[in-house]
Amino acid sequence: MKSIEINIQDAVSFAEKQYKANRTSAVEAMTTLHEGNGEGSDFLGWLHLPSSISQELIDRINKTAARLRENCDYVVCIGIGGSYLGAKAVISALSDSFADLYAPAPHNPKVLYAGQNIGEEYTAELEKLLTGKKFGIIVISKSGTTTEPAIAFRIFKEMLENQAGKEAAKDLIVAVTDEKKGALRTLATQEGYETYVIPDNVGGRFSVLTPVGLLPIACAGFDIQKLVAGAVEMENTAAHESEENPVEVYARLRNALYQSGKKIEILVNFNPKLHYFAEWWKQLYGESEGKDGKGIFPAAVDFTTDLHSMGQWIQEGERTIFETVLSVKKPAITRRIPEDAANLDGINYLSGKRIDEVNKMAELGTKIAHVDGGVPNIKIELAKLDEHTLGQLIYFFEKACGVSGYMLGINPFNQPGVEAYKKNMFALLEKPGYEKETEAIKAKL
Numbered sequence: 530m531k532s533i534e535i536n537i538q539d540a541v542s543f544a545e546k547q548y549k550a551n552r553t554s555a556v557e558a559m560t561t562l563h564e565g566n567g568e569g570s571d572f573l574g575w576l577h578l579p580s581s582i583s584q585e586l587i588d589r590i591n592k593t594a595a596r597l598r599e600n601c602d603y604v605v606c607i608g609i610g611g612s613y614l615g616a617k618a619v620i621s622a623l624s625d626s627f628a629d630l631y632a633p634a635p636h637n638p639k640v641l642y643a644g645q646n647i648g649e650e651y652t653a654e655l656e657k658l659l660t661g662k663k664f665g666i667i668v669i670s671k672s673g674t675t676t677e678p679a680i681a682f683r684i685f686k687e688m689l690e691n692q693a694g695k696e697a698a699k700d701l702i703v704a705v706t707d708e709k710k711g712a713l714r715t716l717a718t719q720e721g722y723e724t725y726v727i728p729d730n731v732g733g734r735f736s737v738l739t740p741v742g743l744l745p746i747a748c749a750g751f752d753i754q755k756l757v758a759g760a761v762e763m764e765n766t767a768a769h770e771s772e773e774n775p776v777e778v779y780a781r782l783r784n785a786l787y788q789s790g791k792k793i794e795i796l797v798n799f800n801p802k803l804h805y806f807a808e809w810w811k812q813l814y815g816e817s818e819g820k821d822g823k824g825i826f827p828a829a830v831d832f833t834t835d836l837h838s839m840g841q842w843i844q845e846g847e848r849t850i851f852e853t854v855l856s857v858k859k860p861a862i863t864r865r866i867p868e869d870a871a872n873l874d875g876i877n878y879l880s881g882k883r884i885d886e887v888n889k890m891a892e893l894g895t896k897i898a899h900v901d902g903g904v905p906n907i908k909i910e911l912a913k914l915d916e917h918t919l920g921q922l923i924y925f926f927e928k929a930c931g932v933s934g935y936m937l938g939i940n941p942f943n944q945p946g947v948e949a950y951k952k953n954m955f956a957l958l959e960k961p962g963y964e965k966e967t968e969a970i971k972a973k974l
């Protein structure tokens with residue numbers, strides 16, 4: 530069952546020549562990826578990941594999730610970047626928009642996040658919320674040494690041990706990390722936590738379909754089997770080089786647009802549930818392509834909300850942007866606009882229509898306006914928002930990212946630039962081993 534469709538008719542005309550010319554480099558990039566002989570090929574574990582996930586692993590994850598669901602009102606996922614964005618993207622796309630405002634129901638914990646920032650108030654306020662509550666922790670870090678989740682884990686581990694007792698806390702903490710390396714692995718082994726492995730050859734931003742994403746998603750009550758099945762389906766659809774392959778089409782077109790001066794790609798949604806999906810997508814493309822002085826800048830907006838704030842810029846600002854629109858065909862719930870006898874607001878012409886009919890006309894009107902205004906528009910239509918569709922979409926963007934990165938001529942699977950701020954932060958905080966850097970950075974201040 531095909532759940533996502535890509536439509537390029539309102540974008541390709543902006544870079545027709547480049548799009549045609551790019552065919553060869555798209556084929557080459559796809560071949561390099563398949564043959565595993567490009568830069569960063571140590572990190573291609575995601576390529577055949579969906580089809581290699583065993584039933585055993587799914588069952589084990591579901592069992593762990595069931596234990597946490599039974600014993601917790603809140604599950605705190607501690608992780609940053611690729612170690613939380615995928616889970617948050619899927620969970621928020623599938624959840625009731627106000628889920629967090631309802632009281633936790635038995636066996637259906639709220640999934641909360643920590644270690645994705647260094648906010649002191651955020652941390653203290655989460656501690657306040659969890660005081661006296663039944664909670665568990667999934668701590669996720671591929672390297673096992675990232676500062677933000679390490680700080681959060683230290684705090685929430687101590688809190689859980691104080692509240693539940695050290696022995697009980699052990700059953701309520703699950704670690705997802707490297708098989709052997711890193712402080713988190715050492716800690717988990719010493720404390721005897723249940724652990725899951727992040728495969729060596731799967732980078733953080735490509736890891737949502739490993740236990741990194743699957744465990745929190747299962748804890749939130751969603752069907753990871755269906756998510757994986759969707760991804761497998763896209764793995765098959767996009768397996769072979771072909772002009773029809775949606776992965777190739779997207780990678781080829783965004784590179785063509787980039788070559789024609791469109792330096793910013795805006796991922797647009799007309800459904801607020803997809804806000805965090807765009808956050809996940811931004812890391813995927815930003816960290817993969819932004820290097821060697823190159824790369825499309827990935828941005829995101831929620832429409833129609835941001836049409837009332839960013840709409841002016843998009844319509845008439847610098848013509849360096851293109852849009853990729855995520856459009857959900859059908860909402861899961863029907864709600865119609867009521868008739869009002871007085872009609873003081875003048876919207877009786879909408880009475881009886883579904884809210885989504887208005888949304889779809891806003892989408893169409895926006896597309897026409899933006900295309901007329903010089904903004905190419907790629908449409909990705911999702912049949913509905915469910916696990917299967919999201920699984921497809923995740924794999925679609927992952928593979929297109931690999932192809933697109935190779936077309937751009939960079940290594941899409943490393944992130945050397947991320948270390949620069951860390952090095953300075955450690956030097957400023959006088960981390961042992963950074964004495965020279967501390968001296969050098971202090972001389973600059």
Ligand SMILES: O=P(O)(O)OC[C@H]1O[C@H](O)[C@H](O)[C@@H](O)[C@@H]1O
Nearest residue numbers: 610611612670671672675733947
């Ligand atoms: O999972 P971790 O090793 O803790 O890494 C978490 C994140 O932070 C790093 O600095 C990287 O830039 C990201 O690619 C990664 O997803």
